Amino acid sequence: xxxxxxxxPGTCDDTDALLxxxxxxxxxxxxxxxxxxxxIDAIIVPGGFSYGDYLRVGAIARFSxxxxxxxxxxxxxxxxxxxCNGFQILCEAGLLPGALLPNVSLRFVCRQVELEVQxxxxxxxxxxxPGDRLSVPAKHTTGRYWxxxxxxxxLEAAGQVVLRYAAxxxxxxxxxxxAGVCNHAGNVVGLMPHPEHAVDVxxxxxxxxxxxxxx
Amino acid sequence: xxxxxxxxLTDREYELIVxxxxxxxxxxxxxxxxxxxxxxxxxxxxxKLLRTLPTEGRAVVMGPGENAGAVAVGDGSQxxxxxxxxxxxxxxxxxxxxxxxxxxGILRDVFAIGARPIAVLDxxxxxxxxxxxxxxxxxxxxxxxxxxxxxxxxxxxxxxEIYFEPAYEQNCLVNAMALGMISRDKLIRSAAxxxxxxxxxxxxxxxxxxxxxxxxxxxxxxxxxxxxxRPTVQIGDPFAENKLMHCSLELLDRGLLVALQDLxxxxxxxxxxxxxxxxxxxxxxxxxxxxxxxxxxxAFEIMISESQERMLCVVEPSKVDDVLAVCxxxxxxxxxxxxxxxxxxxxxxxxxxxVGDLPVTALVDECPVYDLDPxxxxxxxxxxxxxxxxxxxxxxxxxLALLASANIASRRWAFEQYDCLVGSRTTRRPEQADAAxxxxxxxxxxxxxxxxxxxxxxxxxxxxxxxxxxxxxEAVLECAANLACVGAAPLGLTxxxxxxxxEKPHIAWQxxxxxxxxxxxxxxxxxxVVGGNVSLYNEGAEGPIYPTPVVGIVGELPDAAVTAxxxxxxxGDAIALVAAEGWAPSLTGSELAKLRGAAPAGELPxxxxxxxxxxxxxxxxxxxxxxxxxxxxxxxxxxxxxxxxMCLLGDxxxxxxxxxxxxxxxxxxxxxxxxxxxDEAALRDFxxxxxTVGGDLLAISDLLAIPVEDLRDAHEQGLPSLLA
Numbered sequence: 001x002x003x004x005x006x007x008x009p010g011t012c013d014d015t016d017a018l019l020x021x022x023x024x025x026x027x028x029x030x031x032x033x034x035x036x037x038x039x040i041d042a043i044i045v046p047g048g049f050s051y052g053d054y055l056r057v058g059a060i061a062r063f064s065x066x067x068x069x070x071x072x073x074x075x076x077x078x079x080x081x082x083x084c085n086g087f088q089i090l091c092e093a094g095l096l097p098g099a100l101l102p103n104v105s106l107r108f109v110c111r112q113v114e115l116e117v118q119x120x121x122x123x124x125x126x127x128x129x130p131g132d133r134l135s136v137p138a139k140h141t142t143g144r145y146w147x148x149x150x151x152x153x154x155l156e157a158a159g160q161v162v163l164r165y166a167a168x169x170x171x172x173x174x175x176x177x178x179a180g181v182c183n184h185a186g187n188v189v190g191l192m193p194h195p196e197h198a199v200d201v202x203x204x205x206x207x208x209x210x211x212x213x214x215x
Numbered sequence: 216x217x218x219x220x221x222x223x224l225t226d227r228e229y230e231l232i233v234x235x236x237x238x239x240x241x242x243x244x245x246x247x248x249x250x251x252x253x254x255x256x257x258x259x260x261x262x263k264l265l266r267t268l269p270t271e272g273r274a275v276v277m278g279p280g281e282n283a284g285a286v287a288v289g290d291g292s293q294x295x296x297x298x299x300x301x302x303x304x305x306x307x308x309x310x311x312x313x314x315x316x317x318x319x320g321i322l323r324d325v326f327a328i329g330a331r332p333i334a335v336l337d338x339x340x341x342x343x344x345x346x347x348x349x350x351x352x353x354x355x356x357x358x359x360x361x362x363x364x365x366x367x368x369x370x371x372x373x374x375x376e377i378y379f380e381p382a383y384e385q386n387c388l389v390n391a392m393a394l395g396m397i398s399r400d401k402l403i404r405s406a407a408x409x410x411x412x413x414x415x416x417x418x419x420x421x422x423x424x425x426x427x428x429x430x431x432x433x434x435x436x437x438x439x440x441x442x443x444x445r446p447t448v449q450i451g452d453p454f455a456e457n458k459l460m461h462c463s464l465e466l467l468d469r470g471l472l473v474a475l476q477d478l479x480x481x482x483x484x485x486x487x488x489x490x491x492x493x494x495x496x497x498x499x500x501x502x503x504x505x506x507x508x509x510x511x512x513x514a515f516e517i518m519i520s521e522s523q524e525r526m527l528c529v530v531e532p533s534k535v536d537d538v539l540a541v542c543x544x545x546x547x548x549x550x551x552x553x554x555x556x557x558x559x560x561x562x563x564x565x566x567x568x569x570v571g572d573l574p575v576t577a578l579v580d581e582c583p584v585y586d587l588d589p590x591x592x593x594x595x596x597x598x599x600x601x602x603x604x605x606x607x608x609x610x611x612x613x614x615l616a617l618l619a620s621a622n623i624a625s626r627r628w629a630f631e632q633y634d635c636l637v638g639s640r641t642t643r644r645p646e647q648a649d650a651a652x653x654x655x656x657x658x659x660x661x662x663x664x665x666x667x668x669x670x671x672x673x674x675x676x677x678x679x680x681x682x683x684x685x686x687x688x689e690a691v692l693e694c695a696a697n698l699a700c701v702g703a704a705p706l707g708l709t710x711x712x713x714x715x716x717x718e719k720p721h722i723a724w725q726x727x728x729x730x731x732x733x734x735x736x737x738x739x740x741x742x743x744v745v746g747g748n749v750s751l752y753n754e755g756a757e758g759p760i761y762p763t764p765v766v767g768i769v770g771e772l773p774d775a776a777v778t779a780x781x782x783x784x785x786x787g788d789a790i791a792l793v794a795a796e797g798w799a800p801s802l803t804g805s806e807l808a809k810l811r812g813a814a815p816a817g818e819l820p821x822x823x824x825x826x827x828x829x830x831x832x833x834x835x836x837x838x839x840x841x842x843x844x845x846x847x848x849x850x851x852x853x854x855x856x857x858x859x860x861m862c863l864l865g866d867x868x869x870x871x872x873x874x875x876x877x878x879x880x881x882x883x884x885x886x887x888x889x890x891x892x893x894d895e896a897a898l899r900d901f902x903x904x905x906x907t908v909g910g911d912l913l914a915i916s917d918l919l920a921i922p923v924e925d926l927r928d929a930h931e932q933g934l935p936s937l938l939a
Contacts, residue, residue: 020659
């Protein structure tokens with residue numbers, strides 16, 4: 001598996017995502033102005049503050065040159081994973097349903113959380129099974145997943161809810177404890193917690209590798 | 216003759232300038248002198264004292280004088296650069312931006328020597344939040360500002376400390392420390408070199424923000440008109456700094472630079488003077504080439520603007536195009552603004568016209584240095600605080616009150632607002648261990664022992680207020696003890712000396728005694744001082760702050776998999792109390808004394824620094840064997856609070872018996888004691904086993920038995936309830 005990790009100016013977790021992906025295969029950085037995906041098999045859009053995120057989070061990155069390629073790649077069924085700011089960008093781009101709103105606390109929160117793996121269409125999380133509990137950190141200001149109730153019903157019915165916060169771990173007030181979702185085909189997945197920060201037993205957990213494993 | 220006074224220069228200093236120039240300075244020149252000769256840039260009242268600190272050690276790669284200090288780690292091919300710096304007065308005037316730009320400034324110091332920033336710690340002091348809307352405002356906005364900048368730029372905030380004392384009500388303290396890693400062969404210095412080489416300014420544009428910050432704001436006492444000084448506080452842009460950091464590191468990685476220097480206090484003036492002074496060269500600068508945020512800026516404004524997120528570098532002419540191309544790739548302005556000359560003069564041009572001509576040595580080396588006139592205060596400097604706890608309280612009531620008190624309560628409210636993980640190095644996060652632990656090589660799945668850095672930042676101003684010498688010794692011992700708890704050996708120390716107005720004899724005495732204490736402790740522990748910062752004039756109409764030397768120590772440990780936590784790890788583990796010979800905890804200057812309304816006064820227990828250092832080494836070695844799973848030093852709130860914290864952080868109960876049952880034994884403070892838990896056989900070797908981990912109560916002799924959940928309520932709700 002060859003992973004491509006997107007770097008926008010202001011991206012923070014790109015190096016972490018590269019290190020994590022290198023445990024599972026090869027990995028390369030993709031620059032925000034690139035139009036060449038260099039034959040990669042899966043794309044990770046990592047966390048951070050793309051272009052400073054001084055506007056609504058992800059709203060600028062969504063128009064970057066590389067995102068045009070990510071959208072084409074996703075439309076062809078290519079594997080795309082958005083983490084934190086990456087999730088926000090994929091929602092802005094319309095590749096994933098719903099939106100991320102400011103945390104209920106209105107503060108940045110960094111905390112290790114427990115996630116429950118759902119039965120879903122996701123073509124990532126190949127290392128996990130439905131019902132598994134994963135320990136993964138989350139860190140963000142704008143991570144409250146939201147969509148209208150009928151959309152949430154549809155997502156649940158269609159197997160598009162990928163991860164939920166375990167009881168007592170919904171740190172941002174997300175609707176129905178949703179921590180991650182996928183598109184209808186399952187090739188595009190987004191989540192607020194950071195699997196790339198759970199790939200080393202010494203830094204707290206290796207459960208993130210189960211999320212990053214893609215088919 | 217009044218213009219120089221407005222800029223913070225004395226009449227005698229002005230006369231000296233006239234003498235050095237052989238004429239009256241013009242407006243540009245006077246502005247430059249006022250900044251270079253400010254306390255903030257020139258260290259006029261501290262330079263002589265700082266020279267008494269030990270700066271040599273086996274691990275030292277870069278000592279004081281460069282942008283940051285640096286020590287060799289691991290196999291010696293890697294270097295850890297670090298420094299602590301204050302941003303007190305800007306934070307007292309505008310806490311969010313003051314704290315944010317404090318973080319930005321110290322990060323630039325680290326990547327200015329080529330190191331990739333890996334961690335930030337912060338040391339904060341505010342007034343009592345219980346009775347002060349101002350202190351709550353300063354706390355909430357300073358913490359938010361630190362998070363805003365550190366989180367957005369993508370550097371982990373891994374530790375810190377916060378104290379609340381009445382003496383910081385008007386003049387809060389915001390000290391930020393940054394660490395970076397770099398290969399030893401890639402370090403770069405700031406000395407300009409090579410006549411004919413080009414001076415390139417890159418990063419953000421230059422505006423009117425922060426004009427005179429270093430002289431007017433940072434080098435004078437706070438006063439009533441300080442709200443008017445808000446324009447002297449800079450505005451931070453972490454996105455610009457993120458690009459600036461990546462751009463700087465790429466320029467260095469590609470070998471395109473001769474020298475690099477960040478722009479901080481006093482902007483181009485200070486950076487250019489320092490670069491020229493260190494390189495023993497001259498610089499010609501044309502201010503009209505500097506990209507500006509607004510039209511019509513005067514030459515002196517461009518020279519002294521403290522606009523953030525800018526760097527200055529020296530480049531060989533043949534490499535200028537490559538440098539500008541890298542800047543463009545990171546979407547930063549990069550502009551050649553001058554060149555290196557052999558004149559040893561800083562010459563300022565405005566569109567080709569000479570508007571300032573200054574000898575570099577006069578700016579940097581001939582800044583007047585003043586002798587202090589120290590004298591102990593004739594009467595107590597600090598009033599007693601408010602009494603929050605009665606005189607005769609039971610042990611359980613006292614313990615719960617201490618756990619909920621502002622200085623001891625959980626810092627979760629603050630540290631959860633910081634990203635402590637980015638960079639994939641953090642193996643010990645806040646509240647997991649007494650020191651933060653960071654992998655030297657971040658690589659999950661790596662085989663074998665993985666060396667790590669440990670770091671802590673400490674300084675209890677109330678104890679320094681009681682006794683500046685012993686209090687400063689304690690700051691070093693406390694910080695080193697935190698490193699010992701994770702099995703780390705100290706390599707180097709940075710300090711930030713936060714004091715009042717040194718022109719007053721009693722402040723001069725505090726400063727002199729504290730520096731003597733720092734020096735003695737560093738020599739006894741064999742920890743060199745590799746850099747730091749001095750922040751003076753921290754006082755207003757209400758009087759001076761507590762004298763607050765803040766100490767940051769960086770150490771290393773051979774295997775991050777073998778380190779102790781602060782919390783109890785396993786039921787059945789034995790608990791030992793180990794103390795240096797002569798350890799004599801007392802209530803003087805303690806948190807309990809404070810809760811009972813005592814003024815910060817009285818004699819602190821004397822520590823035999825050598826004995827305490829030897830104990831640190833024994834604890835460190837024991838932790839490294841893996842037999843000690845939990846290690847926590849006895850600090851604020853004494854043995855009882857330390858035991859409660861170990862229960863809380865590990866979510867285990869404990870039963871212990873203490874020989875002495877008086878309040879000093881339970882809640883007294885003084886350097887030189889640890890609580891350890893682990894295999895009983897290993898503990899019996901060097902400590903008194905006092906109990907066992909287990910159950911869901913903390914029970915101490917027949918003095919108290921409190922459910923861990925009740926301890927948790929007190930500890931975790933302490934800060935939120937004070938802020939509510």
